[in-house]
Amino acid sequence: MTLKRMDNVGIVVEDLDRAVDFFVELGLELEGRATIEGEWAGRVTGLGDQHVEVAMVRTQDGHSRLELSRFLRPAVIADHRRAPVNALGYLRVMFAVDDLDDTLARLGKHGAELVGEVVDYQGVYRLCYIRGPEGLLIGLAQELS
Incomplete structure (x- = not known):
């Protein structure tokens, strides 16, 4: 079996419009926006009942995407945005x-x-x-x- 591609990187934000505006200014293109909720979504994430607004932005060549998400339900429970560059986990x-x-x-x-x-x-x-x-x-x- 061969890996086909990396599809996207997910980033959780508080202000979805502001994040979209920033990444569009950087040069990414807004591919689309949607609201995701329902039992199926909670089964994927393990969060149960969830309601999330998402925006997908992509590089102009179409090869890379960021999925920007704003959780309406359940509430965000942790904040790693100001972690220093030597913190464990995803960096940048x-x-x-x-x-x-x-x-x-x-x-x-x-x-x-x-x-x-x-x-x-x-x-x-x-x-x-x-x-x-x-x-x-x-x-x-x-x-x-």
Whole structure:
């Protein structure tokens, strides 16, 4: 059996509209929005009775997706958004961009904050981490040629 692809990465947010706006500004495209509820959904997640608003955003090449979710029921029970970069578990999502400075300027208007500084990685990439909406950790990389 062969793995076909990684379908998406799920991110839980409080403000779905703000998160969608941020990722669209980054360059992802809104694929669709839906409300998910019902007994079947609770069987998949193990949460029982749930009601979730979701938005799927994808990269322009169509190969990568983020599923942004806002739980209406049950209530969110943990918050890992401000964990430091050496915390166990999922860390961040990294995006390749054409122009890092322009991307930082555009995302700054949506509240993005630089975590450390922009660095040159061996003359191959300019890299940085930012905190996006609700403190989500996002990596940005500009390939140098």
